Amino acid sequence: MLKVENIYKNYGSVKALRGLSFECQEGEIFGLLGENGAGKTTTFRIIMGLVGANQGTVTLDGMPIDYSKTDQIGFVTEERSLLTKLTVEEQAQFYGALKGMNEQEVDKALTFWLKRFEIEEYRYRKIKELSKGNQQKIQFLCAVMNHPKLLILDEPFTGLDPINVKLLKDAIYDLKKEGCMIIFSSHQMEYIEEFCEKLVILVKGKPILKGSLKEVKQQYGIKRVEVVGDVTSSDFQNIKGVEKVDALQDKFILHITGEEVVPRIFKAIKEKKIRKFEAMEPTLNEIFIEKVGEAK
Amino acid sequence: MSHKFWYLTKMSLFKKIKSKWFLGVNIIFFLAIVILVNMDGIVKFFGGDFENQQTIIILDETKEVANSFTSFLKSNAYTSGENERYEIKITSKEEDEVKKTLEKEDALLIVFQEDASNGFKVKMISQNKINALDYQIFVQAINQVKSNYLLAKMNVDSKFLESLSAPVVIDREVLSDKQDVDEGMETIMSTVFPTIILPFFMLTIFLVQMIGADICEEKSTRSMEVIISNVSAKVHFASKIVAANLFVLIQGGLLLLFVALSFVVRHFFMGGSALSSLADTFGGVLNSLSSTGFLDKIWYFLPLLFLLMVASFILYSLLAGILASVTTNMEDFQHIQAPIMIVSVIGYYLAIMAAMFEGSVFIHILSYVPFLSSLLSPALFVLGEVSLFDMVLSILFTVILIFVFIRYGMRIYKAGILNYSNEKVWTRLFKTVKNKDI
Numbered sequence: 142m143l144k145v146e147n148i149y150k151n152y153g154s155v156k157a158l159r160g161l162s163f164e165c166q167e168g169e170i171f172g173l174l175g176e177n178g179a180g181k182t183t184t185f186r187i188i189m190g191l192v193g194a195n196q197g198t199v200t201l202d203g204m205p206i207d208y209s210k211t212d213q214i215g216f217v218t219e220e221r222s223l224l225t226k227l228t229v230e231e232q233a234q235f236y237g238a239l240k241g242m243n244e245q246e247v248d249k250a251l252t253f254w255l256k257r258f259e260i261e262e263y264r265y266r267k268i269k270e271l272s273k274g275n276q277q278k279i280q281f282l283c284a285v286m287n288h289p290k291l292l293i294l295d296e297p298f299t300g301l302d303p304i305n306v307k308l309l310k311d312a313i314y315d316l317k318k319e320g321c322m323i324i325f326s327s328h329q330m331e332y333i334e335e336f337c338e339k340l341v342i343l344v345k346g347k348p349i350l351k352g353s354l355k356e357v358k359q360q361y362g363i364k365r366v367e368v369v370g371d372v373t374s375s376d377f378q379n380i381k382g383v384e385k386v387d388a389l390q391d392k393f394i395l396h397i398t399g400e401e402v403v404p405r406i407f408k409a410i411k412e413k414k415i416r417k418f419e420a421m422e423p424t425l426n427e428i429f430i431e432k433v434g435e436a437k
Numbered sequence: 438m439s440h441k442f443w444y445l446t447k448m449s450l451f452k453k454i455k456s457k458w459f460l461g462v463n464i465i466f467f468l469a470i471v472i473l474v475n476m477d478g479i480v481k482f483f484g485g486d487f488e489n490q491q492t493i494i495i496l497d498e499t500k501e502v503a504n505s506f507t508s509f510l511k512s513n514a515y516t517s518g519e520n521e522r523y524e525i526k527i528t529s530k531e532e533d534e535v536k537k538t539l540e541k542e543d544a545l546l547i548v549f550q551e552d553a554s555n556g557f558k559v560k561m562i563s564q565n566k567i568n569a570l571d572y573q574i575f576v577q578a579i580n581q582v583k584s585n586y587l588l589a590k591m592n593v594d595s596k597f598l599e600s601l602s603a604p605v606v607i608d609r610e611v612l613s614d615k616q617d618v619d620e621g622m623e624t625i626m627s628t629v630f631p632t633i634i635l636p637f638f639m640l641t642i643f644l645v646q647m648i649g650a651d652i653c654e655e656k657s658t659r660s661m662e663v664i665i666s667n668v669s670a671k672v673h674f675a676s677k678i679v680a681a682n683l684f685v686l687i688q689g690g691l692l693l694l695f696v697a698l699s700f701v702v703r704h705f706f707m708g709g710s711a712l713s714s715l716a717d718t719f720g721g722v723l724n725s726l727s728s729t730g731f732l733d734k735i736w737y738f739l740p741l742l743f744l745l746m747v748a749s750f751i752l753y754s755l756l757a758g759i760l761a762s763v764t765t766n767m768e769d770f771q772h773i774q775a776p777i778m779i780v781s782v783i784g785y786y787l788a789i790m791a792a793m794f795e796g797s798v799f800i801h802i803l804s805y806v807p808f809l810s811s812l813l814s815p816a817l818f819v820l821g822e823v824s825l826f827d828m829v830l831s832i833l834f835t836v837i838l839i840f841v842f843i844r845y846g847m848r849i850y851k852a853g854i855l856n857y858s859n860e861k862v863w864t865r866l867f868k869t870v871k872n873k874d875i
Binding site: 153186189190191192208211212214216218220221222223224225226235236238239240241283284 | 448
């Protein structure tokens with residue numbers, strides 16, 4: 142289990158992290174959300190031991206993370222961390238050796254992953270000759286070829302087309318099934334929503350929302366109702382708790398103050414010819430925008 | 438961790454050695470050394486008047502100076518390779534008759550005619566203008582022959598004549614405490630400069646560039662984060678220093694190999710034995726060293742020189758690595774390495790000028806300064822300007838600075854390699870140095 146406890150980190154007068162705590166169990170994917178400069182990269186650097194925290198601890202299976210543990214950690218950085226003059230094989234051998242793998246182990250793992258990502262023909266090509274998407278695949282395979290216990294993914298889908306996103310997603314799911322702990326950061330909320338059982342939202346280094354995705358959504362509550370049918374905007378005008386109505390032909394999105402408004406709406410239109418009535422869960426994007434706005 | 442250290446070292450070293458730059462630079466070095474060593478052969482290969490022997494026809498109307506002139510010319514005249522520069526013929530024909538033959542062959546006719554007041558006078562006749570150097574040699578020979586001719590006329594015996602022309606034996610004694618002062622040492626500088634100072638200077642430039650390029654590449658591609666998450670900054674830094682120093686030792690070895698190969702080329706290109714050419718060259722150097730008494734000191738000079746150079750390479754590589762750690766691209770490194778380059782260029786020129794400013798206290802003091810000492814100290818030692826003790830002090834100061842750099846520079850390196858701020862490189866460096874957290 143990865144345990145991050147009450148981490149504080151200052152860069153001079155800049156408070157990069159203020160009391161961040163979370164846990165990630167084996168076979169779990171944990172989401173780290175935040176704007177640019179919120180402290181995500183600092184969190185990853187502290188976990189990897191690249192920088193020290195001013196306060197707090199980070200442990201993997203109860204032990205502090207040092208260079209004896211880093212062979213069990215895979216790290217995909219936000220920007221491409223590849224030596225572009227090397228060939229794919231040289232790059233894999235290089236990062237493999239840094240993970241304590243021998244040449245044969247790297248060779249075997251590379252063959253497997255190149256085949257899985259359908260880029261076997263690029264084995265002897267220089268990194269700089271590859272597309273951004275293929276470079277991202279190489280970076281990913283370099284991070285996972287040692288079957289890491291902990292995998293840190295900082296914006297792993299950047300620059301990938303939908304087909305390649307699916308290839309990487311499948312790989313991430315397989316690693317999760319193997320019991321790998323995965324810390325995931327992305328600006329694209331749909332990926333977090335799809336992957337992560339638990340998450341934390343950081344604003345200026347401070348965790349403002351934390352918990353399982355279900356809990357977070359429950360905390361936020363239901364704020365929208367979608368109605369499709371033979372109704373008009375005037376049918377919703379006098380319902381208490383309806384703040385705003387967006388109409389698009391026969392589809393209406395009602396912005397409400399809380400979950401208690403839903404039965405009132407249903408009662409008001411139940412005699413009408415309704416084809417769809419849905420109390421919509423908030424998207425992570427909505428929660429993120431609202432919470433970040435509040436925190437500012 | 439030691440496996441990772443050696444892997445990183447090997448990786449850095451091979452990346453450099455397998456590069457096109459390394460191949461290109463060494464091809465250029467090889468060609469340049471071959472050309473320098475075989476310059477005379479190359480010049481001759483393309484032809485010119487120097488290929489032809491100058492034919493000299495001597496018409497001696499005095500009947501007394503022809504042989505003397507011939508032997509003087511043969512013992513002093515410049516010869517190239519195995520061929521003598523001058524072909525000398527003594528004729529008894531009439532002047533006008535010989536003149537006619539000059540139109541056909543490009544020869545020089547020298548006519549010695551009796552002269553009551555000056556012993557003899559000379560006429561030099563040729564179809565074309567003759568080489569200025571040859572002309573000087575002829576004039577010198579004629580004047581010498583004339584002196585001997587007139588002395589002989591005065592019944593001076595041959596032993597006396599021999600003593601007259603023999604060089605003076607000078608017994609040089611220096612009364613100051615600097616017993617190793619010797620004016621002849623300056624001639625050795627012509628050997629020390631191309632064999633020690635120039636290659637050391639070039640290798641220092643390579644060293645600084647290699648470390649800078651290597652660290653900058655890893656930083657600019659963001660590979661540094663992945664690398665440092667697997668090995669400590671200390672191990673990473675040490676691997677760069679070891680790789681760069683191994684690289685300059687290999688490059689230095691290659692330069693020596695190129696010199697040896699250029700003598701082999703000389704053997705095939707110009708004929709004769711390559712080994713004897715090599716032996717002749719080294720013999721010449723050893724002779725000049727021996728004549729100045731320097732060979733007596735060489736047994737401790739060479740090990741000290743090696744120590745000083747290795748220590749200086751390590752010092753230069755530490756500084757270059759520390760500075761490169763705060764850069765984010767090659768442009769940054771070009772800015773930040775400028776002071777290193779300026780210091781080494783100053784050392785280089787001071788080493789060249791050391792012989793011109795004999796006894797300079799300023800240069801003497803600078804020879805203790807790390808970074809400069811590796812260039813200045815050997816030059817001043819050869820010139821007899823510094824002693825064994827001074828050279829040991831230079832090494833000691835360099836080693837002390839190495840420890841200071843390791844102790845404090847390591848902290849800067851650790852903080853610098855993960856610093857990607859957008860500030861100007863110098864600002865970033867000073868902030869990193871001042872940062873109390875590092």
